[in-house]
Amino acid sequence: MTTLGTSLSYVTGSTSGPWSTYLSQVDRVIPHLGGLARWADTLKHPKRTLIVDIPIEMDDGTVRHFEGFRVQHNLSRGPGKGGVRYHPAVSLEEVMALAAWMTVKTAAVNLPFGGAKGGIRVDPATLSPNELEKLTRRYTSEIGVVIGPQNDIPAPDVNTNAQIMAWMMDTYSQNLGFTATGVVTGKPIHLGGSLGRVTATGRGVFVTGREAAGRLGLDLAGARVAVQGFGNVGATAAELFASVGAKIVAVQDERTTLFDDNGINVTPAGREPDLKARRVDHLRGEAISREAFWDVACDILVPAALEGQLTAERARRVTAKLVLEGANGPTLPEADDVLAERGILVVPDVICNAGGVTVSYFEWVQDFSSFFWTEDEINARLDRILVEALRRIWDLAESKRISLRTATFLQACERILMARQERGLYP
Numbered sequence: 001m002t003t004l005g006t007s008l009s010y011v012t013g014s015t016s017g018p019w020s021t022y023l024s025q026v027d028r029v030i031p032h033l034g035g036l037a038r039w040a041d042t043l044k045h046p047k048r049t050l051i052v053d054i055p056i057e058m059d060d061g062t063v064r065h066f067e068g069f070r071v072q073h074n075l076s077r078g079p080g081k082g083g084v085r086y087h088p089a090v091s092l093e094e095v096m097a098l099a100a101w102m103t104v105k106t107a108a109v110n111l112p113f114g115g116a117k118g119g120i121r122v123d124p125a126t127l128s129p130n131e132l133e134k135l136t137r138r139y140t141s142e143i144g145v146v147i148g149p150q151n152d153i154p155a156p157d158v159n160t161n162a163q164i165m166a167w168m169m170d171t172y173s174q175n176l177g178f179t180a181t182g183v184v185t186g187k188p189i190h191l192g193g194s195l196g197r198v199t200a201t202g203r204g205v206f207v208t209g210r211e212a213a214g215r216l217g218l219d220l221a222g223a224r225v226a227v228q229g230f231g232n233v234g235a236t237a238a239e240l241f242a243s244v245g246a247k248i249v250a251v252q253d254e255r256t257t258l259f260d261d262n263g264i265n266v267t268p269a270g271r272e273p274d275l276k277a278r279r280v281d282h283l284r285g286e287a288i289s290r291e292a293f294w295d296v297a298c299d300i301l302v303p304a305a306l307e308g309q310l311t312a313e314r315a316r317r318v319t320a321k322l323v324l325e326g327a328n329g330p331t332l333p334e335a336d337d338v339l340a341e342r343g344i345l346v347v348p349d350v351i352c353n354a355g356g357v358t359v360s361y362f363e364w365v366q367d368f369s370s371f372f373w374t375e376d377e378i379n380a381r382l383d384r385i386l387v388e389a390l391r392r393i394w395d396l397a398e399s400k401r402i403s404l405r406t407a408t409f410l411q412a413c414e415r416i417l418m419a420r421q422e423r424g425l426y427p
Helices: 018-032 034-044 092-108 129-143 162-176 200-216 232-243 291-295 333-341 355-369 375-400 404-423
Strands: 048-057 063-074 080-087 114-121 152-156 224-228 247-252 257-259 300-303 322-324 345-347
Touching: 018 034, 018 092, 018 333, 018 404, 034 404, 048 092, 048 129, 063 092, 063 129, 063 152, 080 092, 080 162, 080 355, 092 114, 092 355, 092 404, 114 129, 114 152, 129 162, 152 162, 152 355, 200 232, 200 300, 200 322, 200 345, 200 355, 200 375, 224 232, 232 247, 232 300, 257 291, 333 345, 345 404, 355 375, 375 404
Parallel strands: 080 114, 080 152, 224 247, 224 300, 300 322, 322 345
Antiparallel strands: 048 063, 063 114, 247 257
């Protein structure tokens, strides 16, 4: 295990990756931290990073090695919390940034967690179910030294789902000698999962979007919405916006981009519980180029794919009045500046997509008590937490004349650094 400083030249090789984006966001909040700025470098140093080799025997008898990661960014406010993604582009730099954003996100909605994240560099679509299970179980064994219900709690992310979490929970429990359901969240319901977890992140995008639209005087009935990314987050958000009369005029995933000026019926995507989940090519609409997505006339833009999608050049073309960050880190700092200059409001990822980690917290609590809530109770608690958090952040942004992103970071970083200051340094 290694602790990395802020230069990370041997990791990133550039100043334009997700970790650099995160550092830029932290730098923008430091002038507002007052005396807590003394501790600001805490936010720029991950507490713990783990790189693991994952050898598995493939179905054809060959042995392949995959590289996996688990990063705990900050644990001052509680155990680490963050997803695990399976993707060909996973890197240590990406996982570090995602873990850091989780630190900010959990603090922004005042959950008793720190930030963590994990991933494996793999295209899961190329693996059989047997190979995928082997990969998951070996990865879990390798990171077992740092995870646990009171240490670090993984969850689903890009290309992972409830089945992956079930394998992780079982592997950890087998190595421990008893069942520890609280080691992961996002599990199947009958293994201690929570109702409402699968749709929670997308629901959070909708709830924060609804509140922001109301403050802008934007009527959701008839509003034009463009959604990039059509997994659980993007598809759920699209369905919820459509349910209140909004028109989903464009959708995009890694395969297909569709446009329909009259609105796309997003319901046929379904809720299949496999890694393919939802796909745009199941829908009806006019196929357009990937880049043309950013030119579609819309009122609300939901980037819900991967980080770094909204560049400065694309930000100059966006027609939306409101950007809802369903993905983590989708907007580059220079794009943030362009959008601000154009008067386009951005509801940042660290509050906009916090619905998933909030319901993960509910699941974690339910596992400890072995008492489970109804989906209506889950949704009501989720809505209340997000609405109250956004209200506080909005008021802070207005009082200090700063962006919603900087206001969210300010509220979160004050909580994180106050915990760091009060706990002190040991030894």
